[in-house]
Amino acid sequence: MDVNVHQREIKFKMGVVPQENNLDPDFTVYENLLIFSRYFDIPEDEAKKRVDELLEFVHLDERRDTMTDSLSGGLKRRLVLARALINKPRLLILDEPTVGLDPQSRHLMWDKLKGLKKQGVTIVLTTHYLEEASQLCDRLVIMDNGKILVEGSPTDLIQEYIGPAIVETDNDPNTISCLDVHQANYEVLGEEIQIYTDKPQEITDHLLSECKLTSVTARAATLEDVFLKLTGRKLRE
Amino acid sequence: MDIGMYFKPPELTSGAFKVWRRNKDVFMKNVKLNFLPPFIEPLLYLFAMGFGLGLFIEEIDGVPYAKFIAPALISVSVMYGAFFECSYGSYVRMYYQKTFDAIIATPLSIEDVIIGELLWGATRSTISATLMLPVIALFGLITFPHSLLIIPFAFLAGLLFAGIGMSIAAVTPNIMSINYPILLFITPMFLFSGTFFPLNVLPEIVQYVALAILPLTHVVIIIRALTFGAPGWFLLTNLLWIIVVCAIVFVVSVNLMKKRLVV
Structure with missing residues (x-):
């Protein structure tokens, strides 16, 4: 599908985790997901079910009535991930998903992403953490100044360039x-x-x-x- | 620079109503607090100006001062409701809260977001006007049923002021700078639109300027005719002026904001 022509259709099948946590500070955790579901035309009954599932998936069910401003960085990040999954996307795009997270939160995020990968979701992510790239990626490109330097699987690249x-x-x-x-x-x-x-x-x-x-x-x-x-x-x- | 791009009509889809609904939901979370200003404000103005200052003022055009300014209070509230919602309010949502960014990553488009914001701004004006009517009616200062027409009219007028606010939010370099257009445009409009004294005491040239560039002038004329219970065909000119300017400002504000958001 051409992104210039089918923008809406493509966005229906896509989830985005932006670098900045742009959660809606006017709403609670639960409302954030529910209101987001409307943008994807998900019927309310179905949406409520999905929101419950997703809150459980990212371990936020106990914080459902918290305003998002009072969540810690790690919890916000998990909520952004849940929000990106509300439409059951086939393509998930993440921009530096674990920046600034404590090790526990980072490992939880990795674990969730690996789970999604197993379910067949295509994941595209950018990261400066090379450990993250080796843990998660089947294929990666290293870029510098906007140019692709190399491309391949993590193990192949290590073998080829370092030994x-x-x-x-x-x-x-x-x-x-x-x-x-x-x-x-x-x-x-x-x-x-x-x-x-x-x-x-x-x-x-x-x-x-x-x-x-x-x-x-x-x-x-x-x-x-x-x-x-x-x-x-x-x-x- | 192609000036024509600012006049390209945006596409109106159901997405805009989802954005409208988001803003409505936020409003309803603090509904009691949000309902307070439209009740309190007219009381303050009526006591200070209508019954205080009014003691020193003979009738204007044959009506008591409080009755003269009552429609102006509604008009000003219509102006402020939408203007502030779509200038400061939209700017905060766009720049600080990144709400727009989050929404346009979904199937909704930038146009949906901006139009939703504008429609919500107009709704704020309508809510303010609707809540003020009974308060002012309590003092016997407005005529029914004519005054009920103010409610739908507030939406149209509100949409115009929403567009003005949105245009300012689109071009302002930062949130502090929104003060300048307020100082140079909104405040003069508040004072010189036939609000607190009749337009015809001003020099003729100023009257023409007010009619030409101050939307509030037309809004006050229409709302005053309604609260006085004396509408007439002459109002159609004012209504037409508002419809035309509203359409232009609406389209231009969407395109200005779009230009700001699409880098």
Whole structure:
């Protein structure tokens, strides 16, 4: 369907979680959902049923009569998600759904989104939290300055751009010369050196025994490493 | 800049009534509080101006001062009801509450939202006028049944002032700046539209200006004719003026607001 011609039809099948919680401050939690349901022409009896279900789904049934202004950030976010689901959308668009949320709320949000994904809802989301992207996305694109840099599944991207693991150690001239001797694939990032490798155990032992290092950390490579490698470490505007 | 885009008639759909209903629901949540001003305001004005100031004023055009200003009080309330709802009220909903943003993510369009707001503004005027009638009637200052026609007329006049308010909300850089058009347009209109003294004491040129650009002038003429129980065919000119200007302001305000919202 063409968005220029069938705007209304498309919006009937779509749910939106905007970056800003634009809940209606003039109404309670329950009323927010009920009034929203009218915009989708949902008959009132059906709407009431759905509102009850959704309040339960996002664990807000006990706050149904609270004015939205007095909800915490996490609760507001959950209500916005419930509101976006009132029309049983086939496409759900979320703009940074977990910004500013505490870990519990964030995990609840992820859990709900995974559940929706299983039900067959197509989810498009933007995020700066790369852990969120790796947890939720089947396919992702990394964008910088409005341009798509790469596209693929989280695991493929990590594999392709970083490798399985990273060993981190302090930035020190001795270490650098030691790494140069061994022709390691490394990068200096300020006070830290990152060594990209598929044999983290070996490298760690090696560094500890031959280069006489004290603090060495080996960890799995993440999407964040890919992101920083691709977009650089300079601060963004 | 294509000036024609400001005169493009918007599409009226049932979506506008859903927005109207949202605003009505908010109003009804505080219905007692919202019903108070239309009862209290005419009392204050009537006591201060009608019976206080009025003591020093001989009859105007053969009627006591309180009776002269009673229709003006209704007219002013019609003006303020819709104007404030669609200037400050709509601005707050648009800019601070992001209510418009939330609604246009649903099948409703921007036009639906703006038209719903305008219709609600006109409804506020109608509610104010309707509630004021019995209060003023208590003092025997208006004639029935003619005055009942004020109720439907308040909706039309209200729609005009709603459009003016919405146009201002659409172009104002921030909420404080809404004060300027109030100071330069709404307040002069409150004073110089034949409200508290007859238009014909003003210099002739000012009278023409008032009739040409101050909508309240026409509203006061019509409402006064109704409260005096003396409507006549001459009112059709005023009515026509209001209908034409209302239609223009309605269309322009929708397009102005649309332009503000669609970046």
